[in-house]
Amino acid sequence: MSVTTPLAATTEAAPSKGAPPRGRRRRAPGFGRFLERWGAYLFVLPAILYLTVLTVFPLVRGIILSFTSTKLVNPSGGRPVGFENYEYLLSSERFWNSVVTTLLYTLFTVVFAVVIGTCGALLLNTAFRGRGIVRAVVTIPWAVPTVAAALIFVWIYNNEAGVLNRATGALGLGEHGWLIDPAFGLFSVTLATVWKVMPLVMLVMLAALQSVPQELREATWVDGANRWQSFRAVTLPHITPTIRVITLLMTIWSIRRFEIIFLITGGGPLDATNTLVVNVYRTAFQDQNLGRAAAIGALGLVLSLLVTIVYFILEQVQERKEVSR
Amino acid sequence: MTTNIASVAPRGAAPRARSTSVLMRIGRAILITLFVVFAGFPVYWMFATSLGTESSLYGEGGQPLWPEIGNIGQWGSFLTDVPIIGWLGNSFIIATGTTILSLLLAITAAYALSRYRFYGRGVAGFIFFSTQMLPEALIIVPLYAIFAGAGLLNGHFGLILADTAFVMPVAMFIIKGGIDKIPYELEESARIDGCSRARILFTIVLPLISPSIAAASVIAFFDGWNEFMFANTFLSSSSLWTAPVGLASFLGQFYTPMNQVMFSALLFALPAIVFFLWAQRGIVSGLTSGAVKG
Numbered sequence: 001m002s003v004t005t006p007l008a009a010t011t012e013a014a015p016s017k018g019a020p021p022r023g024r025r026r027r028a029p030g031f032g033r034f035l036e037r038w039g040a041y042l043f044v045l046p047a048i049l050y051l052t053v054l055t056v057f058p059l060v061r062g063i064i065l066s067f068t069s070t071k072l073v074n075p076s077g078g079r080p081v082g083f084e085n086y087e088y089l090l091s092s093e094r095f096w097n098s099v100v101t102t103l104l105y106t107l108f109t110v111v112f113a114v115v116i117g118t119c120g121a122l123l124l125n126t127a128f129r130g131r132g133i134v135r136a137v138v139t140i141p142w143a144v145p146t147v148a149a150a151l152i153f154v155w156i157y158n159n160e161a162g163v164l165n166r167a168t169g170a171l172g173l174g175e176h177g178w179l180i181d182p183a184f185g186l187f188s189v190t191l192a193t194v195w196k197v198m199p200l201v202m203l204v205m206l207a208a209l210q211s212v213p214q215e216l217r218e219a220t221w222v223d224g225a226n227r228w229q230s231f232r233a234v235t236l237p238h239i240t241p242t243i244r245v246i247t248l249l250m251t252i253w254s255i256r257r258f259e260i261i262f263l264i265t266g267g268g269p270l271d272a273t274n275t276l277v278v279n280v281y282r283t284a285f286q287d288q289n290l291g292r293a294a295a296i297g298a299l300g301l302v303l304s305l306l307v308t309i310v311y312f313i314l315e316q317v318q319e320r321k322e323v324s325r
Numbered sequence: 326m327t328t329n330i331a332s333v334a335p336r337g338a339a340p341r342a343r344s345t346s347v348l349m350r351i352g353r354a355i356l357i358t359l360f361v362v363f364a365g366f367p368v369y370w371m372f373a374t375s376l377g378t379e380s381s382l383y384g385e386g387g388q389p390l391w392p393e394i395g396n397i398g399q400w401g402s403f404l405t406d407v408p409i410i411g412w413l414g415n416s417f418i419i420a421t422g423t424t425i426l427s428l429l430l431a432i433t434a435a436y437a438l439s440r441y442r443f444y445g446r447g448v449a450g451f452i453f454f455s456t457q458m459l460p461e462a463l464i465i466v467p468l469y470a471i472f473a474g475a476g477l478l479n480g481h482f483g484l485i486l487a488d489t490a491f492v493m494p495v496a497m498f499i500i501k502g503g504i505d506k507i508p509y510e511l512e513e514s515a516r517i518d519g520c521s522r523a524r525i526l527f528t529i530v531l532p533l534i535s536p537s538i539a540a541a542s543v544i545a546f547f548d549g550w551n552e553f554m555f556a557n558t559f560l561s562s563s564s565l566w567t568a569p570v571g572l573a574s575f576l577g578q579f580y581t582p583m584n585q586v587m588f589s590a591l592l593f594a595l596p597a598i599v600f601f602l603w604a605q606r607g608i609v610s611g612l613t614s615g616a617v618k619g
Contacts, residue, residue: 039522040441044449047434047493054490055456055464062467075470120360123353134357136602138364143601145551147569148590152367154576155374155583161383163370195367203609256460259553263573277462284466285558297463304458 066295072288085295102275106254112194117201125209142199150263153192185272208242255304276300375588409589412571422485423549427493435501453494479561487555492548496541503537540607543600568593
């Protein structure tokens, strides 16, 4: 495989380069000997138990919850209702609207973040004066806490006093209700998200670009290739695996992203930004329907698994093409 | 950090760098300027707004594009107008607790996953990875039900437990990446001398991976510092609110003027900006270490 995918990277058996060969054992007295034998479990079990209690167990509990009529006022009560929650959701227009919104938000966020981040990395990978400062400034959005970012953008989008309307008004593009008009809700949230996540793409791509062998690039120049040809022949193939991985990560993170959407629009206007995770939260804590919220969450998890599987299939197809070429 | 171009020694007739035409330089300068404005403006605007007065912010023509530095004295009164100091104190408690708990669990787990081969190692790695895929919004519904039964709602301890569950795996991957890079021979010689695994971990490995530990600490600390959803759902008493919950309470209400809101946001964001820029390299390689190889 040319690309090591996240799943493969963590589940494959080969650890670090310096790891001990299998089956080596040394005599150590007392507790040391015990550690030698069972140490791995002693070291890893606390964390695994912790994750089991706080994520795996709640996940199972959540799936059970999705088959009940549990309400927020009595979180431990609620009677089993079979597939009622699922039947309701699958026939509800609002739910499907939520699925479409999630997919659109993910698509736009990932495409723009990856394109802007990669182009930014290409720009920053050239030598120019003030490069260090530019790099620091364009990294800042990634470091700004999401809540602060949401407050800033809500202020920028403000209908009367917001700077965006002043700018678009001055440019003759007209003033818009960025957070009130359902036509602009998804745009506003996507713009804020891209601003926030684009630097991470840039930093990752910059690291990849700096590992492109300079000799190869120079060789193409000697052979008379122009800038674009050199990019196509050397740089692009070298950074493609990283682009694929960061795209997958960005996709997974976009499907599960909650805070920035919830804080900027709260899922509105008129459900225009009601992605699945926002929908889960609103159904649980505003409509106070824990059972139905859990069902939305379970379906959302199915969606993100589907997207991941589609990604892996595309990856395989692509690889086959590359091998056969 | 020098560029590739600069770091390559000139040899023979090979060009050190391509000559750049004036036109291309101008084009590049424009693109870089646009990029800097796009990334930098919102943060600049937060700073400029915190220096605005109510009449300049909401008045005719709107807030001036240049910060009114002369108003910097108003920051002092904002500190008492808005309960931001108390919120930041609560955030600090959550962040510190999350960091300590995450590091304790992550360091030992990372060492085991990096240095031992044991039955179930793949499953353990998968559990760590899959929590990064799991939406918090999905977990929060059952977690709320569980915490309600266990009496962990509306308290800082429960919040630390929940935050740790989501940031500890990230810290683990960062630290494991650090341990993976240390040659095993170092530990092996210590083991021949009869050094126990635990002593090796604490006296040999930990000092060597201090950059990874620092990056993991920054990630864990600011996850606790920044986390909104669990805090907003679990903490009902306003005296317990963390800064994100308090700041979010400004949304949708109109009596706190924007200069005070932006000042609070600035105070809250500043430590995060400083530490993320400082630990950037370690964090980025750690976040993707499960993903990018080589």
